[in-house]
Amino acid sequence: MKDQLFAVIDVETTGGGINGNRLTEICVVLLRGSKIIDKFTSLINPEKEIPRHITGLTGIDNEMLADAPKFHEVAKKIEEITRDAIFVAHNVNFDYNVLRNEFSDLGFDYSRRKLCTVRLSRKLIPGLFSYSLGRLCDSISIPISNRHRAEGDTDATVILFQRLLSLDEDFKVINSFLHARSRQATLPPHIEAEQIHSLPESPGIYLFKDRQHKVIYAGKAIDIKKRVVSHFYDRMSKEYQLGQETFHIDYETTGNELIALLLEAECIRKYYPKYNRAQKRPGPVYQIVSYFNQRGVLQLALERTPKRRESIGTFYSRPLAQEKLEYLCREFKLCPKYCSLQANVEECSHYEIISCEGICSGKEEVAVYNEKVTAAIASLTEESSTYVIRGKGRHFEEESFVLVKDGKYQGFGYIDQHEQVSALQDFEPFLKRQPATYHTHKILSNYMRKQGAPKITFFERVSEASIDIATARAHKNAALLASHGTLSLFQ
Template identity: 80%
Template sequence: MEDQLFAVIDVETTGGGINGNRLTEICIVLLRGSKVIDKFTSLINPDKEIPGHITALTGIDNALVADAPKFYEVAKKVEEFTRDAIFVAHNVNFDYNVLRNEFKDLGFEYTRKKLCTVRLSRKLIPGLFSYSLGKLCDSINIPISNRHRAEGDTDATVILFQRLLSLDDDYSVINSFLHARSRQATLPPHIDSDQINSLPESSGIYLFKDKKHKVIYAGKAKDIKKRVVSHFYDRMSKEYQLGQETYHIDYETTGSELVALLLEAECIRKYYPKFNRAQKRPGPVYQIVSYTNQLGVLQLALEKTNKRRESIGIFYSRALAQEKLEFLCREFKLCPKYCSLQSNVGECSHYSISCEGICSGKEEVEVYNGKVAAAIASITEESTTFVIREKGRNLEEEAFVLVKEGNYQGFGFIDTETQVTRPEDYEPFLKRQTATYHTHKILSNYMRKQGAPKVIFFENPSDSQIIQPVTKLSKNALIISTHGTLALEFLDN
């Protein structure tokens, strides 16, 4: 490696995300082995406004770069200067991606092997409080001047890299980082490869944590290791920033994808991670509500809302809510007009529902209201106690999800040899969770999509007798929500 060329590089940019960054300054120091042989530095006109906060950090403003060359004018020099050299930088993915994007805008592919002095430092100089360039240089007595300018930062990085070369006499660490199958070049600067290698290749959830161990992202995966690594190959600005702020990765295996989904929802509710967008707020739901009109008739109505209020039933689509209203009308001979199925009519007219005349004065209000009350009670009584059985984390166990009296209780894992005949038998193994809009939706989608899920129903909360396990569930079976709880309903074909 004594004859190997290294191009130590630092760039300053306009900011604005990895894809919106434009160069304002570049410095390249060329080394052969550990010896400096050349240097190139230049301001760059980014062809866009430089934000004030960037000027405050770097001292580079619009006036300073007004007469500087644009990147296409120095691109050939940069390409030739770094040709046959290994691209070295402190937090290399940032500088490398910015430079590669500049070449891409010109229609050229820029590819170099790369080394990160943050990752090398963590390996060769372990145990430091911080590996940011300024604090790292202070820790090991490397002079650094003209901070946050390309030449000043590059000069300090050169001294750091020379120090790292001296600590790696046989180049074993550097060679391992350059190995074609090594993840070192693609991993964020603060993640040790041992963390990645220890991740399981099975279903579960993973948590990205910052320097203070605060959860900043929660995700679920069928293959935890594969999914985690995929974040670091993504070139989106959000994924890049996530990588920059991640210092620790935790995980929990679940065996079951359903349990992983439920656990992910719980982690997002509990930690409210800054990089998660989905599931932070409940989406709109459709509610069946009841009220008494001016004639004293008890009416049912459908409303869309983002707020959970007391209601007869809660649904995740208008179609499901309307189907339920139509079912109640047919089952209890209610009036479509007074169930929001027809509007702006004096008397109802519905081909499939037999109204008994409340809208035309042929039926007593008290009698009709009694039927509406029975319909409302029928929904309340639909709350069901059941268990979903799924594959566990190994062959000796099963995962289960418990819904009791229509309320999601949580999940757990149980030995395949353990005998259970009542809902209470699952309690010692239960990891109790909070029921939310999102857990309701996850379970509703599961029951709707599964042709034959492993579900065990119990007759009612006080009954200790178990109903025979369901071996085949109609695809028209849905979970609906009543008063914020889950219930099983079979729709007509």
């Protein structure tokens, strides 16, 4: 290892995320073991404007770069000086990915083994307040000048790396970081590998937190460890920046995906993390409403609304709502015209639904038709049942449950399998109450539509006495829920 080549590198860029970053300056110091044997430094014309804030940070402006070589003019030198060398940098993934992208734009695959002096320092010089280059150098008395310029930062990183080499004389730590199966170089600079290794390989939610323990991202996973690590392998600019700001990872196992989804939605609502985009705002819903028209006919219609409100039934996509209206038409022999499935026609002539008994042509009495509509509405109201969804727990001797009361999400909990629970009130002591939101209702609606009813126990709405799941009514409710995916949102 004493004859190993190390290329210590620092780059300055135009900013704009990994994919939009272009090089403005590079410095490469080549070491054999700990001895400096070569050095290359150059400004680089990025062929784009330098933002003011970048000029303010680095001092590099458009005028300085006007006559500088373009990357393709220095690419061969960079490839040669780093050939057969291990790529070393402070926060290596940034410098490496920027340089790799520059080579990729020229049609070349640039690949080197990597070492991160941030992660090496955390391992070999533990306990420091900060491992940013400036503060780290201050802490261990390394001189650093011409800060935020490639040569100045590289010179300081070289001295730091030489110190680290002296602290790892048998190269045990460095070799572990270079091991083909090691994820050390891929992990964010502020996360210890032990923290990743301790993550469970089971369903649940995970929280990425910044230095001040503020939640910056909340996610759910069937396998928490696998999902967390996948963030750090993603080369998207957003994922890279998330990794740079993550200092702590918390998690909570849930036993199954449904509770993980519900808990993720609550964490996003509660913490409003900066890197979560989905679920921050309610989306539009489609609701079935009823009204009497001028003829006195009780008519059904579909409304798109930006927020939940009382209705006969609420859906999270127009096709599902349309499917439900068609189902009601067929099941209760309603008229497509008066269910808003046809417009601008005197008499219904739906291509598929032919069950209308003549309300639109005057052959059916209004009172008789309205009774059928009332029955259809009642069937939807039945779908806002009180029920419990049971599932896997966090360990072998435990099972989970999600409670919905009168169509409204109440929360979830866990029960030892030896506990006897049958009536609704038996679940209350184990319930962890959660707020019902647009997103929790959507999650449950989608679950009922996709999963069906094998693990669902229904309860009477009025008496709240438990009933046998094998009864006809339970099966009817379950079939309606599973087939049509509706979940009423009465408050």
